[in-house]
Amino acid sequence: MRLRTNIFRKIALALIPAICLLSGCSQNEFMFDYPDHLGTLTPCIVEQDTTVVILRDYFPKMNDMDTITILTNADAPYLVMYECYDTVEGVEKFCPLLVKNAIPAKLEGADKSKLPRMSTLPSSSSGKDFYIKIEGGMEQLVLLWEGRILERGRHFELVSDSLVRVVAPRAARKMERSYIQAFTSNAYGVGNDILVPLEYGKVVRDPAQLKRTDKHSQILYSLLIDRFVNGNSDNDWSIGDPSLVHPKVDYWGGDLAGVTAKIKDGYFTELGINTIWLSPITQNPYDAWGYSPDPGTKYSGYHGYWPIFATRIDDRFGTEEELNELLAEAHAVDMNVILDYVSNHMHIESPTLKAHPDWTTPSYTPDGRKNRELWDEFRLTTWFDDHIPTLDLEREEICSQLSDTALFWMKNYDFDGYRHDATKHIPEGYWRLLTRKLIDSLPGKNLYQIGETYGSLSLISSYVKPGMLDGQFDFNVYDTYIWATTYPDGSFEGLAGCIEGNLAVYGHHNLMGYISGNHDRPRYISLASGDVRHDEDQKLAGWKRNIVVSDTMAYRKLAMLHALNLTLPGVPCIYYGDEYGQPGANDPDNRRWMEFEGYNSHEQEVADAVKELTHLRRSSMPLMYGDYFQLAAENDIFVYMRSYMGEAVITFLNKSAEPREVSVSLPFGLEYDGSSVVNVTLEPYSYQILETNK
Ligand SMILES: [Ca+2]
Known part of the structure; x- marks a missing residue:
């Protein structure tokens, strides 16, 4: 790629207002009067080879030119005019700070132990200031409040080379919730980032101050x-003909009223989750579709992923009144509800597709093959099955109308966000347009949007940014945990590396989903117990055998998975049944009835452990807003720490069949039980979580 001179002309022009802004700003202490068109800053992704820097990531305004700011250092922002659809080419100066969020070549092979590391410490009792302690040496430090640059000498000062005192801007006192972020780098690259929530300008120290709208405090339940x-x-209905549809894939009768009943009897509250992810509720067909030759059955739409009327509630799940009651009851106990929504496809019999048969992507590939399940080769056009054609959302009129359909659910019901199905099969433009419409039509609502994408870090993260989605499910960590704990060559070293790589891309305060399982995968416990094998057809296994838990050690490994998810940065997500270890092969065997009682002793132990973990997380600022530091990663042992304002939580995992003694040193002068060295003995397949200052 070549640099383009017109870009530099634009940079030069853009610098003039930047300089004016900076001088104008200094006359108005504590005030931020950047013009609206500048918007706020977001850390950008930068990929660099030897000659060219490619910048991605910014807040796009549809049909408008955008401006992005490159932070070369805190005193002199460079502005670059938005030129292309989602890429700016030709940035003259390499800026290590911006490599945060990108891994690629530049940092390959760099000694990560030499990166700067930051942690927060409390300051005065008034809570208007705090300290950032930095280890490993820093060359650059950028502090943002609500995306605006904080200035040295006014909002922060260097007490020493390794200690920074930060004062919340006065403007923060007017806002119930605002955030300070910190980024730092040195010659080896970019270190961890810091996120500090403020309440009316004071540092939030007490988890009781958090609300369900604080997205980092969420625990999802799917x-x-x-x-x-x-x-x-009264709404029970099934196809009821086993020769057509096997009972396992027919409707079983669960409904919205059932979910409401469990909200009201306190099940979710006691479990400790605070966001319910509801499977799709749009009307699905009444007849049978698809076909599986073994065991020879069609399927019903019990799962909800075949929308036929996209703005109608499926009457087998409930009515408008029942949905409104569910939402009201959830909110009454401070619980969010997000809706699983299918944008990628509609059922072939839907009135929409009957009226617009040309709205689908081509059924055949350009070289004449049937375009089915070609997930990566024809990512944006492939069909899931003959009866659910993919919508051609790259066409403007289709994108516009169908984003309105998705918006319908948020405008007409009091949902708190979406789980977006099949995210990677939908073009970015759709997500930008939908998000823009949400912001414009529901100001102040701050909906949570989480997507589903299997793929590389760069593909997954391309949808995660302001103006698009808050997060996606991090299947890579889940898969690596499965590998580490169920394959002979699996190692926690690999898991630790996967987590560090993800944090570098998504940020240390990401809103990615960390799952215990989901409806498209065999149950983790059944892989861990060996009842479902890695080398078999995992769907067929569920049709052919009764999958049970034949090795009870699997319960301990499942509890350890929950411990991992509930102590990592991000949003933990429990798939129903995983809170006690329901077994199962892949779809449909992973979709058995939820059970609420009659657990055996192993199941009860997992259920008790999950409740303890969820309550620990929601009562711990370090686990919701803390930084993350790996303390040890070996084949069988993994230890990491989260810390916030001088408090730390240390998680120890042992995947060995033997008890293990582990010793780690705490950074940042932190102590546990009066010592900076912590020694623990871990039982086989177990975890321990220690809190300092408790
Ligand atoms: Ca029912």
Whole structure:
């Protein structure tokens, strides 16, 4: 790629207002009067080879030219005019700070132990200031408040080379919630980032100050409505013909009223989750579709992923009144509800596709093959099956109308966000347009949007940014945990590396989803117990055998997975049944009835452990807003720490069949039980979590 001179002309022009802004700003202490068109800053992704820097990531305004700011250092922002759809080429100066969020070549082989590391410490009792302690040496430090640059001498000062005192800007006193972020780098690259929530300008120290709208405090719970609880037998309906549809893939009667009943009886509150992810509720067909030759059955739409009327509630799940009651009851106990929504496809019999048969992507590839399940080769056009054609969302009129359809659910019901199905099969433009519409039509709502993408870090993260989605499910960490704990060559060293790589891309305060399982995967416990094998057809296994838990050690490994998810940065997500270890092969065997009682002693131990972990997380600022530091990573042992304002939580995992003694040193002068060295003995397949200052 070549540099383009017109870009530099634009940079030069853009610098003039930047300089004016900086001088104007200094006359107005504590005030931030950047013009609206500048918007706020976001850390950008930069990829660099030897000659060219490619910048991605900014807040796009549809149909408008954007401006992005490159932070070369805190005193002199460079502005670059937005030139291309999602890439700016030709940035003259390499800026290590911006490599945060990108891994690529530049940092390959760099000694990560030499990166700067930051941690926060409390300061005065008034809570208007705090300290950032930096280890490993820093060359650059950038502090942002609500995306605006904080200035040295006014909002922060260097007490020493390794200690920075930060004062919340006065403007923060007017806002119930705002955030300070810190980024730092040295010659070896970019270190961890810091996120500090403020309440009316004071540092939030007490988890009781957090609300369900604080996205970092979320714990998700994913359920399949048809398989959860049957709360209203009046709406029960099934195809009921085993020669056509096997009972395992027919409707079982679960509904919205069932979910409401469990909200009201306190199940979710006691479990400690605060966001329910509801499976899709749009009307699905009444007849049978698809076909599996073994065991020879069609399927019903019990899962909800075949929308036929995209703005109607499936009457087998409930009515408008029942949905409104569910949402009201959830909010009454401070719980969010996000809706699983299918944008990628519609059922072939839907009135929409009957009226617009040309709205689908081509059924055949350019070289004449049937375009089915070609997930990566034809990512944006492939069909999931003959009866659910993919919508051509790259066409403007389709994108516009169908984003309105998605918006319908947020405008007409009090949902708190979406889980977006099949995210990577939908073009970025759709996500930008939908998000723009959400912001414009529901100001102040701050909905949480999490997507589903299997793929590389760069593909997954390309949808995660301001103006698009808050997060996606991090299947890579889940898969690496499966590998580490169920394959002979699996190692926690690999898991630790995967987590560090992800944090470098998504940031240390990401809102990615960390799952215990989901409706498209065999149950973790059944892989861990060996009842479902890695080398077999994992769907067929569930049709052919009764999958049970034949090795009880698997319960301990499952509890350890929950411990991992509930102590990592990000948003933990429990798939229904995983809170006690329901077994199962892949779809549909991973969708059995939820059970609420009659657990055996192993299941009860997992259920108790999960409750303890969720309550620990939600009562711990370090686990919700803390930084992350790996303390040890060996084949069988993994130890890491989260810390916030001088408090730390240390998680120890042992995947060995033997007890292990582990010793780690705490950074930043932190102590546990009066010592900076912590020694613990771990039982086989177990975890321990220690809190300092407790
Ligand atoms: Ca029912």
